[in-house]
Every structure is written in C-alpha cells, then in structure tokens.
Amino acid sequence: MQIKFQNVCPQIFKDIQMTSDIWNTDFILKDRERIQVLAQSGKGKTSLLYFLLGLRDDFSGMIFLDGNNSRDLGQKEWGAYRKNKIACVFQDLQLIEKLTVEQNIQLLPEFAQNYSKEKAYEMLIELGLEDKWDSRVATLSFGQKQRVALIRTLCKPFELLICDEPFSHIDEKNKMKCVALIERRLVEEQAGLLLTSLDGEPTLELKIIKL
Amino acid sequence: MRQLFFTYQNRFQLFVASIGVCIGLLFMVTSVHFLQKVYAYGSKSEMLSENTLVVQKKISRAAHLGLGSPNFTDEQISVLQEQPFVAACSPIFSNQFDVIVQIDDPVIPSFNSNIYLQSVEKQFLDVGIQAWKWEESNPIIPIIMPRDFLMMLNTFLTAGNLPQLSEELVSNVQMNLLIGPKGDRRVMPARISGFTNEFSAILVPSTFLEWANNKYAINKEVVQSQLVLKSTKGNFGLLESYLDKNGMESAEGQVLVARLKSGVSIMLIGLVCLSLITVALSIIVLVQYLQLMLTNSLYELRIMLRLGHTVSSLKNVFLRYFVMLFAILSGIALVAFYVVRQFIEIKLSNSGILLDSSYSEASFVSLLLVFVIFVILVNYSTFYKIRSQFHA
Incomplete structure (x- = not known):
C-alpha cells in the first residue's frame, strides 16, 4: 500500500509556517516501507494517523491512498481500508473495558473468517497474557491493555500497520516480545509500518522521519 | 455485539417503553377492530347512516289566521342549501288530488284507504333501489311504504283475526292507486319497491307526482310545505339550532335519532384519534429509548467503525433487536386483544348488539402499517446516528 502526502498540513498549524519531513512538503510512504515518526508532543503525530484512517479531514493539501484522494473516499471505501488494509494501535487503545480480552478481540469484523481464536490465544501466550483471556479489560494494567490492543490489531489482514506510541507503558522485556510479534506479522502480511513515538525504538529497523 | 450494545443498558427504561408500546398497540388494534365492526353493524342497522330530517315551519296562530305562510319559498330553500352544515336540501312534493289505495289480492283480504303521496329526490331515500322512476308508457307505479304503515296494517289484521303480513309478502301484493276526483277516478297499478324508516308518507317517483298533479290537482300552484335535508357529518347541533332560530321544526323522534347518530360517529372518530395518538406516543417512547x-x-x-465495521452492519444489529422486540410486543398485544375482544363482545351481546365475531382485517392492516412505520423510523434514525460517528 502506497501513501502519498502532498503539501499536507493540519489546520491547527495553518498560521505557523511549519515544515517537517511530512507537513507542507511532498512525501511518499512506499509499499511495505517501515517508518518511525519521531516528534515531541503536540507536533501532530496522532493527527497524522487520524488523517490516514479517515477519522479527520481538517488538513490542507492532499493525501493519496493507493492513488485515491482521501477526500474522495466514501464510507464504504474507508470501511474497506479500515477492515482489510490499515490496522491501527491507537494511543488511547480503543478497548472496551466492560468486555473481556477475548470479547474485545472478537469485535473485529469477520474475525472468525480471518483469524482463529486459537491463533489469537497463541499471541496472548507470546506476550505473557495467557491468564487474561477471560479477564475483563477494566481489571488489566495499562501495559497489559496495550498488549491486548496490539494483539487485536494484529488479528486481521493489513497492508499497513499504524502504531501510535504502542509501547509507552510496556517494560523492556515485554517490549521485545511485542516487537518480535509485530515483526512476524509484518512479514506474514507483507505489510508496511508507520510507528510514532517520542523517542527511538532501536529494536526495529525503521526509517526515521521527524515531525 | 448484542452483548456489547444491549446487556449493559438500563432494562427498566426498556421495560417501561415496552409496556407503553404494548398498551398502545392493544388500544389501536381493539379500537380499529370495533370501529370496523360497529360501522358494519351501524350501516346494516342504519345506526350510522347520514342524518336525514323532514322539516316544516312551526305552526303558529298567525299561520292559522293566514298571516304567515307555512310554505317555503325558493329563496328560503336556497338560503338553507348554502348553510355549511347542510349537505343537501330539497322540497318534498305532495299529492294535490285524492288518492285511494286498493289492495286486490287473493292472498290477503281486500283493503281500501285514503292515503297521501309524497316524492323526494332519490339521494334522500334510505332504500337501496335501482329503478326509481315512472313513465306514462309504463303505468306500474313503484312505491316505497313506511314501515310504520305496515305495522299499523298488521295491527288491524290481528284485531280482525287475520294473519299478519311480512315485508316480502306485501312486496308481491297486487294493489292499485285510485287517483282523481270521484266520478273521474283512474285506476293505476302499483308495486311496493321498498320500505322506509325516514318518511311517514307513501313515496312515489317525482315524475308520477308531477304528472298526476298537473292532471288532477284543483289548485295548480306548487306547495312546498316540507323540506328534506341532510346535515354534514358531526354538525347536527348547528343545524338543529339554526332550524330552531328560524322557526322550523322536525319530528322529535327524528331529532333524537339524529343526535344519537352524531354522538356515536363523533365518539368513534374520537376513539380512533385517541388510539392513533397512543400508538404514536408509544412508538416515540421506544424510538427515544433507541436514541x-x-x-x-x-x-x-x-x-x-474504526475496526472496519460498516454503518449498515452496525445499524442492522439494532434494527434486528428492535424488530424482534416489536414483534414480541405485537404478539403480546394480539393475545391481550383476543381476551379484550371476547369480553367486549359478551358485554355488547348482553346489551342486544350482536357484532360480527370475525377478526377485522383493518386491525391487522393497521398493526402491519405501524410495524412498517416503526421499522422505517428505527432504520433511518439508527443509520444517521451511527453515520455521524464514522469520521469521529
């Protein structure tokens, strides 16, 4: 999946002559390319992800997804992108606290067709959460929730994986496990990666760009 | 997904809304059912037919002294016709010559009596009759007889130890009308075409009365001392007070019946309006709960939506749930309707009103209609609400 940014700038920065590797310039995220976006808070990392998911369109310039102008995409097209092409770990995780881990994972559309319960459980084991399968998300720590959110994101087909500060509350040991899982899934899906963080993630081979 | 959206909701609100819908549906189905049945019963028994009144000017001392005419002028009739509460108005014409009815039939004893004839426009007749006309070339005169006249005849027959006559039997009786002055009487065959409850005189087609009045009347001046009129639906009270204010009167029995008819019609319409409001309110309650x-x-x-579900797929989860809920509530309302219907029919039967006991199609159609409206409302309101979150 190729994404082209053409003079894109969030509306909130329109009065500031802001330039970076992405904002107010032309930038292409090539198919299967792995990029880490490094920026301090308030530089528009999350905005960038929201633009790519069609959750916001308050930006100037144009974004092309596989050659399609994002502004021309209808709800059906965005639905298809979210379902089959773009997987995202949100910064606020987007888990439903009152449901169990299993139920949260099963919220994925057509989960059973794309990924089995067993495979999801194996991922849980891989990240050391095997005893949390039936636990309500509300009872988990934030770090555990981050891992559950990551597993849910990886239990579906995708061409681009977007992770918005996915390891912020995960300790080094579990971060390594998460990175290994992401690496495996990227290879399996032959997908690209767009990861945002405040600082570097030395365990992944990433092209670093700055906002 | 069902668990996600429905398990953690406030069940009490749903319970209250469901009871509201159940009562609303029961009320609607019951009222529509009985509205149809009562109308069917009413039209068969003339309980709900249009109000038809025969009016005349009040007889005063002045009229006796020749100071006020008891007749209606053409102008007075047209003023009455223009009133908003008058649906139709026409003068009643009477015979201005002598008429004797003579029954000459082997089945019943011979009978002679002086009678009065009247003619009214066909639209005022309470008898379903196709061939209400008379031509000189076809001399048989169709007549409509007051039911009271037949009852009176039967009373006299009973007193004379003779068998009573049914309407069917009398309809086939051979009778003649003897018209004209003594010495110049003409015998004309007549046949009973129907029976009326509205008029107390024997009715004949206007063509016959015009012909006979021209030929035999001593005074050729047309007399319009009585009018027949119909009030517009639900406005009988206005007509009644107008007649009273303008010195006109009608038979007390007719006025009473007209008042009752108006009252029943208004009550039935009110019942339907009330049930529609109840159903609308209960649907609003349920849709509000959905919102x-x-x-x-x-x-x-x-x-x-962020995980890739479409607006339609999420909407369908809610639609299926509420359609199922509505179907269950409709089922409960129908069972309750069955019980209520039995109860009301027994009460009405005890009061002498025997309604057709079959289920009315209208009540089921109304239920289906409400169901369709509900589905459309749920469908659109859910779709737009979910769609508003797509880019959020």
Missing part, C-alpha cells in the same frame, strides 16, 4: 441506547453506546460504536 438513548445509541447515545450511551457512542464510544463502542466509534470503536467498531
């Missing part, structure tokens, strides 16, 4: 449920689930809906 509340959607508002409580906005966070979950946003997550589902």
Whole structure:
C-alpha cells in the first residue's frame, strides 16, 4: 500500500509556517516501507494517523491512498481500508473495558473468517497474557491493555500497520516480545509500518522521519 | 455485539417503553377492530347512516289566521342549501288530488284507504333501489311504504283475526292507486319497491307526482310545505339550532335519532384519534429509548467503525433487536386483544348488539402499517446516528 502526502498540513498549524519531513512538503510512504515518526508532543503525530484512517479531514493539501484522494473516499471505501488494509494501535487503545480480552478481540469484523481464536490465544501466550483471556479489560494494567490492543490489531489482514506510541507503558522485556510479534506479522502480511513515538525504538529497523 | 450494545443498558427504561408500546398497540388494534365492526353493524342497522330530517315551519296562530305562510319559498330553500352544515336540501312534493289505495289480492283480504303521496329526490331515500322512476308508457307505479304503515296494517289484521303480513309478502301484493276526483277516478297499478324508516308518507317517483298533479290537482300552484335535508357529518347541533332560530321544526323522534347518530360517529372518530395518538406516543417512547441506547453506546460504536465495521452492519444489529422486540410486543398485544375482544363482545351481546365475531382485517392492516412505520423510523434514525460517528 502506497501513501502519498502532498503539501499536507493540519489546520491547527495553518498560521505557523511549519515544515517537517511530512507537513507542507511532498512525501511518499512506499509499499511495505517501515517508518518511525519521531516528534515531541503536540507536533501532530496522532493527527497524522487520524488523517490516514479517515477519522479527520481538517488538513490542507492532499493525501493519496493507493492513488485515491482521501477526500474522495466514501464510507464504504474507508470501511474497506479500515477492515482489510490499515490496522491501527491507537494511543488511547480503543478497548472496551466492560468486555473481556477475548470479547474485545472478537469485535473485529469477520474475525472468525480471518483469524482463529486459537491463533489469537497463541499471541496472548507470546506476550505473557495467557491468564487474561477471560479477564475483563477494566481489571488489566495499562501495559497489559496495550498488549491486548496490539494483539487485536494484529488479528486481521493489513497492508499497513499504524502504531501510535504502542509501547509507552510496556517494560523492556515485554517490549521485545511485542516487537518480535509485530515483526512476524509484518512479514506474514507483507505489510508496511508507520510507528510514532517520542523517542527511538532501536529494536526495529525503521526509517526515521521527524515531525 | 448484542452483548456489547444491549446487556449493559438500563432494562427498566426498556421495560417501561415496552409496556407503553404494548398498551398502545392493544388500544389501536381493539379500537380499529370495533370501529370496523360497529360501522358494519351501524350501516346494516342504519345506526350510522347520514342524518336525514323532514322539516316544516312551526305552526303558529298567525299561520292559522293566514298571516304567515307555512310554505317555503325558493329563496328560503336556497338560503338553507348554502348553510355549511347542510349537505343537501330539497322540497318534498305532495299529492294535490285524492288518492285511494286498493289492495286486490287473493292472498290477503281486500283493503281500501285514503292515503297521501309524497316524492323526494332519490339521494334522500334510505332504500337501496335501482329503478326509481315512472313513465306514462309504463303505468306500474313503484312505491316505497313506511314501515310504520305496515305495522299499523298488521295491527288491524290481528284485531280482525287475520294473519299478519311480512315485508316480502306485501312486496308481491297486487294493489292499485285510485287517483282523481270521484266520478273521474283512474285506476293505476302499483308495486311496493321498498320500505322506509325516514318518511311517514307513501313515496312515489317525482315524475308520477308531477304528472298526476298537473292532471288532477284543483289548485295548480306548487306547495312546498316540507323540506328534506341532510346535515354534514358531526354538525347536527348547528343545524338543529339554526332550524330552531328560524322557526322550523322536525319530528322529535327524528331529532333524537339524529343526535344519537352524531354522538356515536363523533365518539368513534374520537376513539380512533385517541388510539392513533397512543400508538404514536408509544412508538416515540421506544424510538427515544433507541436514541438513548445509541447515545450511551457512542464510544463502542466509534470503536467498531474504526475496526472496519460498516454503518449498515452496525445499524442492522439494532434494527434486528428492535424488530424482534416489536414483534414480541405485537404478539403480546394480539393475545391481550383476543381476551379484550371476547369480553367486549359478551358485554355488547348482553346489551342486544350482536357484532360480527370475525377478526377485522383493518386491525391487522393497521398493526402491519405501524410495524412498517416503526421499522422505517428505527432504520433511518439508527443509520444517521451511527453515520455521524464514522469520521469521529
């Protein structure tokens, strides 16, 4: 999946002559390319992800997804992108606290067709959460929730994986496990990666760009 | 997904809304059913037919002294016709010559009596009759007889130890009308075409009366001392007070019946309006509950949309749930309707009103209609609410 940014700038920065590797310039995220976006808070990392998911369109310039102008995409097209092409770990995780881990994972559309319960459980084991399968998300720590959110994101087909500060509350040991899982899934899906963080993630081979 | 959206909702609100819908549906189905049955019963028994009144000017001392005419002028009739509460108005013409009815039939004893004839426009007749006309070339005169006249005849027959006559039997009786002055009487065959409850005189076609009045009347001046009129629906009270104010009167029995007819019609219409309001309110309550449920689930809906669910697929979850709920509530309302219907029919039967006991199609059609409206409302309101979260 190729994404082209053409003079894109969030509306909130329109009065500031802001330039970076992405904002107010032309930038292409090539198919299967792995990029880490490094920026301090308030530089528009999350905005960038929201633009790519069609959750916001308050930006100037144009974004092309596989050659399609994002502004021309209808709800059906965005639905298809979210379902089959773009997987995202949100910064606020987007888990439903009152449901169990299993139920949260099963919220994925057509989960059973794309990924089995067993495979999801194996991922849980891989990240050391095997005893949390039936636990309500509300009872988990934030770090555990981050891992559950990551597993849910990886239990579906995708061409681009977007992770918005996915390891912020995960300790080094579990971060390594998460990175290994992401690496495996990227290879399996032959997908690209767009990861945002405040600082570097030395365990992944990433092209670093700055906002 | 069902668990996500429905398990954690406030069940008490749903329970209250469901009871509201159940009562509303029961009320609607019952009122529509009985509205149809009562109308069917009313039209068969003339209980709900249009109000037809025969009016005349009040007889005063002045009229006796020749100071006020008891007749209606053409101008007075046209003023009456223009009133908004008058649906139709026409003069009643009477015979201005002598008429004797003579029954000459082997089945019943011979009978002679002086009678009065009248003619009214066909639209005022309470008898379903096709061939209400008379031509000189076809001398048989169709007549409509007052039911009271037949009852009176039967009373005299009973007193004379003779068998009573049914309407069917009398309809086939050979009778003649002897018209004209003594010495110049003409015998004309007549046949009973129907029976009326509205008029107390024997009715004949206007063509016959015009012909006979021209030929035999001593005074050729047309007399219009009585009018027949119909009030517009629900306005009988206005007509009644107008007649009173303008010195006109009608038979007290007719006025009473007209008042009752107006009252029953208004009550039935009121009942239907009330049931429609109840159903509308109960549907609003349920749709409001749905909206509340959607508002409580906005966070979950946003997550589902972000995970790739379509607006339609999420909408269908709610639609299926509410359609199922409505179907169950309709079923409960129908069972309750069955019980209520039995109860009301027994009460009416005890009061002498025997309604057709079959189920009315209209009540089921109304239920289906409400169901369709409900589905459309749920479908659109859910779709737009969820869609508003797509880019959120």
